[in-house]
Amino acid sequence: MAMAQDTDASGITEEQTPRLKTIEAYVTGKVQGVGFRACVRRIASQLSITGEVMNLEDGRVCIRASGDDIIIDKFLSSLQECPRAHIRDIDIYEKEPMDYEDFEIVRVY
Secondary structure, three states: OOOOOEOOOOOOOOHOOOEEEEEEEEEEEEOOOOOOHHHHHHHHHHHEEEEEEEEOOOOOOOEEEEEEEEHHHHHHHHHOOOOOEEEEEEEEEEEEEOOOOOOOEEOOO
């Protein structure tokens, strides 16, 4: 006996509906002064991720990103590809979904 799947008005099943995910990630390592924020923005743009990236005074970089949950995972794994940056660790926290207009570099200090 087949199980019924819930569908919305468009006929898309619940399993096919993209889920908006927002994360806040703190990246440690050699990630300031090496073009890391620009690389993060480029990857985000290629994947249609919205959010922001900024340097922190303690030497870490903070990334806030929103997008489809599967694409966010791909985005995070792609950060290792940024040239000249040496990522030691990424602490990732899931946040309430936020809808940013685009992905930008924020200059804090």
